[in-house]
Amino acid sequence: xxxxxxxxxxxxxxxxxxxxxxxxxxxxxxxxxxxxxxxxxxxxxxxxxxxxxxxxxxxxxxxxxxxxxxxxxxxxxxxxxxxxxxxxxxxxxxxxxxxxxxxxxxxxxxxxxxxxxxxxxxxxxxxxxxxxxxxxxxxxxxxxxxxxxxxxxxxxxxxxxxxxxxxxxxxxxxxxxxxxxxxxxxxxxxxxxxxxxxxxxxxxxxxxxxxxxxxxxxxxxxxxxxxxxxxxxxxxxxxxxxxxxxxxxxxxxxxxxxxxxxxxxxxxxxxxxxxxxxxxxxxxxxxxxxxxxxxxxxxxxxxxxxxxxx
Amino acid sequence: xxxxxxxxxxxxxxxxxxxxxxxxxxxxxxxxxxxxxxxxxxxxxxxxxxxxxxxxxxxxxxxxxxxxxxxxxxxxxxxxxxxxxxxxxxxxxxxxxxxxxxxxxxxxxxxxxxxxxxxxxxxxxxxxxxxxxxxxxxxxxxxxxxxxxxxxxxxxxxxxxxxxxxxxxxxxxxxxxxxxxxxxxxxxxxxxxxxxxxxxxxxxxxxxxxxxxxxxxxxxxxxxxxxxxxxxxxxxxxxxxxxxxxxxxxxxxxxxxxxxxxxxxxxxxxxxxxxxxxxxxxxxxxxxxxxxxxxxxxxxxxxxxxxxxxxxxxxxxxxxxxxxxxxxxxxxxxxxxxxxxxxxxxxxxxxxxxxxxxxxxxxxxxxxxxxxxxxxxxxxxxxxxxxxxxxxxxxxxxxxxxxxxxxxxxx
Ligand SMILES: Nc1ncnc2c1ncn2[C@@H]1O[C@H](COP(=O)(O)OP(=O)(O)OP(=O)(O)O)[C@@H](O)[C@H]1O
Ligand SMILES: [Mg+2]
Numbered sequence: 001x002x003x004x005x006x007x008x009x010x011x012x013x014x015x016x017x018x019x020x021x022x023x024x025x026x027x028x029x030x031x032x033x034x035x036x037x038x039x040x041x042x043x044x045x046x047x048x049x050x051x052x053x054x055x056x057x058x059x060x061x062x063x064x065x066x067x068x069x070x071x072x073x074x075x076x077x078x079x080x081x082x083x084x085x086x087x088x089x090x091x092x093x094x095x096x097x098x099x100x101x102x103x104x105x106x107x108x109x110x111x112x113x114x115x116x117x118x119x120x121x122x123x124x125x126x127x128x129x130x131x132x133x134x135x136x137x138x139x140x141x142x143x144x145x146x147x148x149x150x151x152x153x154x155x156x157x158x159x160x161x162x163x164x165x166x167x168x169x170x171x172x173x174x175x176x177x178x179x180x181x182x183x184x185x186x187x188x189x190x191x192x193x194x195x196x197x198x199x200x201x202x203x204x205x206x207x208x209x210x211x212x213x214x215x216x217x218x219x220x221x222x223x224x225x226x227x228x229x230x231x232x233x234x235x236x237x238x239x240x241x242x243x244x245x246x247x248x249x250x251x252x253x254x255x256x257x258x259x260x261x262x263x264x265x266x267x268x269x270x271x272x273x274x275x276x277x278x279x280x281x282x283x284x285x286x287x288x289x290x291x292x293x294x295x296x297x298x299x300x301x302x303x304x305x306x307x308x309x310x
Numbered sequence: 311x312x313x314x315x316x317x318x319x320x321x322x323x324x325x326x327x328x329x330x331x332x333x334x335x336x337x338x339x340x341x342x343x344x345x346x347x348x349x350x351x352x353x354x355x356x357x358x359x360x361x362x363x364x365x366x367x368x369x370x371x372x373x374x375x376x377x378x379x380x381x382x383x384x385x386x387x388x389x390x391x392x393x394x395x396x397x398x399x400x401x402x403x404x405x406x407x408x409x410x411x412x413x414x415x416x417x418x419x420x421x422x423x424x425x426x427x428x429x430x431x432x433x434x435x436x437x438x439x440x441x442x443x444x445x446x447x448x449x450x451x452x453x454x455x456x457x458x459x460x461x462x463x464x465x466x467x468x469x470x471x472x473x474x475x476x477x478x479x480x481x482x483x484x485x486x487x488x489x490x491x492x493x494x495x496x497x498x499x500x501x502x503x504x505x506x507x508x509x510x511x512x513x514x515x516x517x518x519x520x521x522x523x524x525x526x527x528x529x530x531x532x533x534x535x536x537x538x539x540x541x542x543x544x545x546x547x548x549x550x551x552x553x554x555x556x557x558x559x560x561x562x563x564x565x566x567x568x569x570x571x572x573x574x575x576x577x578x579x580x581x582x583x584x585x586x587x588x589x590x591x592x593x594x595x596x597x598x599x600x601x602x603x604x605x606x607x608x609x610x611x612x613x614x615x616x617x618x619x620x621x622x623x624x625x626x627x628x629x630x631x632x633x634x635x636x637x638x639x640x641x642x643x644x645x646x647x648x649x650x651x652x653x654x655x656x657x658x659x660x661x662x663x664x665x666x667x668x669x670x671x672x673x674x675x676x677x678x679x680x681x682x683x684x685x686x687x688x689x690x691x692x693x694x695x696x697x698x699x700x701x702x703x704x705x706x707x708x709x710x711x712x713x714x715x716x717x718x719x720x721x
Binding site for chain 2: 179181182184185186187188189190191192195199200203204292
């Protein structure tokens with residue numbers, strides 16, 4: 001018994017998808033081409049170097065922003081990926097995640113800033129984000145495939161949609177939670193809203209914004225695997241293949257590769273924007289500032305014979 | 311021309327605040343506005359701040375002090391009334407005009423310092439100039455100078471997190487000083503500091519003020535702080551200014567019961583000075599006069615001692631009844647030799663420092679100016695009665711019509 005007639009929302013969505021497909025082919029092709037190009041080129045670039053050399057470079061990066069221990073983990077993890085013979089798909093997944101993250105960050109930070117500064121924008125953006133986040137990913141994979149066929153592009157687009165919300169949310173939160181008195185100080189000394197944003201809100205909100213970007217990357221990685229269903233290359237494709245053939249061994253190895261990539265990206269981006277005294281980068285900066293202070297002290301007191309022997 | 315001049319300044323928070331202004335004009339109370347969802351934070355405030363003055367706004371939490379001060383630099387826009395800074399109306403400035411006001415005329419010191427934690431002390435001190443677009447070299451120089459003024463030489467390279475609370479607020483002060491504005495707003499600037507540090511900062515501010523002569527609008531909820539710092543004090547209650555006056559006026563002539571209740575537990579001995587309680591020197595005799603004139607004066611003023619002054623009004627000493635009577639009996643034409651046991655104090659001496667002198671000497675205290683000339687006396691009874699909280703019957707000030715029972719009870 002249904003007293004309430006079926007409201008054809010699904011049909012509406014289908015019509016909208018059809019309309020976009022029919023009327024905006026140039027736009028869709030442009031998006032598709034550029035994502036395929038970017039992710040493809042980045043993969044080629046990563047594959048240019050011998051796998052072990054690149055693994056070592058990743059380890060150096062880890063040491064720079066985090067610690068020696070992390071560097072060793074990175075080196076071992078990457079070597080494991082090589083030994084499991086999933087290096088190329090891993091690099092494809094990495095490329096896809098990086099391109100998607102880049103685009104998601106480029107979109108989410110300005111939107112987050114607008115939402116933080118304007119209550120109306122915030123009120124509009126919030127339900128949209130909720131929708132994007134809770135709509136099951138497999139559902140919007142369908143129109144994505146219709147729009148962008150298969151390859152990197154649908155994967156990148158699906159990844160962007162899925163990973164965008166935390167970027168926007170945490171940017172908004174990061175800016176809103178900056179101590180209001182400090183923001184007021186910027187205003188009280190005659191700062192423009194741009195000066196206050198650049199000089200106070202962004203730097204002080206950075207840890208939260210970085211946590212958002214970290215979330216974007218982690219969600220992007222999980223989505224990049226889902227994108228395997230629509231034929232996006234990478235570890236996800238292997239996982240979905242293993243699912244179809246019920247191949248535990250292959251599935252496990254690809255899954256392990258994803259875990260290693262995830263930890264690598266998480267710890268790496270988690271370290272940016274946080275004080276990491278154990279990192280080589282921090283040690284280097286300490287030396288630089290010590291040098292600068294010494295120089296300043298010397299210039300203040302140019303007493304002969306009082307030079308500090310270093 | 312006053313540096314700041316507010317007339318009928320009113321600030322109401324809530325939707326369509328103009329309703330509230332109308333209601334207030336029609337005699338509605340703050341509570342009635344509250345029922346309409348409007349908060350009348352400042353109601354009809356009229357005051358002026360003279361150049362070079364420290365003007366203190368004093369009131370309990372929620373009385374509207376912060377709201378008032380934020381109208382002055384346009385962080386809040388008044389709902390009604392006018393506000394002139396240096397004679398220019400700043401009530402409804404466009405954004406660019408507001409920025410110019412804040413960059414060139416009015417700077418601010420904040421309760422919780424509001425320093426930028428990711429920047430060095432030097433960069434923080436230079437922040438106002440940076441916003442203004444002053445070149446790096448110039449603003450660093452100005453910042454260093456300002457840090458020197460507040461006693462933070464050589465700390466420019468440190469981060470605020472490496473400093474103690476008092477030092478951080480010195481940076482906040484340096485930032486406002488480096489901005490180079492004539493007017494400084496200080497919203498509970500010392501309230502977050504320990505009592506001892508706080509006292510130090512007050513001293514520092516007074517010292518700086520003696521050199522720089524800024525116009526300071528200072529907010530506090532601590533009456534002792536208000537009395538120490540303020541040339542004049544505005545007492546606020548529930549959004550209204552209930553009295554404006556010097557510390558002594560507020561103490562001795564409280565305009566309402568609320569004020570007198572407020573000042574009841576002030577340490578009067580530290581606020582009141584000798585100048586405020588001294589009496590006109592009438593029991594005084596010239597050193598060339600004779601003992602008979604002295605006896606006449608004593609009986610006229612019903613006192614047992616007279617201060618003896620020279621032609622230059624400098625205090626020579628004190629003569630007592632017994633000695634004068636003895637001199638008359640001996641037929642002497644000269645005053646007896648004055649006793650030197652007279653304490654001489656300056657008008658600025660706080661009462662707290664007078665008790666020692668009063669205890670040591672039987673005679674009244676002589677208040678003398680910087681040239682040593684007698685300007686007043688403080689009999690010992692006056693000193694004691696000055697400590698008592700004034701009440702209506704004694705000083706004749708009318709009590710507030712809405713006289714409230716608790717105020718009377720608290721005394
Ligand atoms: N932005 C605002 N919106 C609504 N109401 C406000 C706003 N700012 C202040 N108020 C209200 O105005 C009244 C006065 O607040 P204000 O901050 O000026 O008081 P204050 O005297 O500075 O108190 P405190 O000593 O706690 O700082 C309070 O009732 C407060 O709740
Ligand atoms: Mg306040």
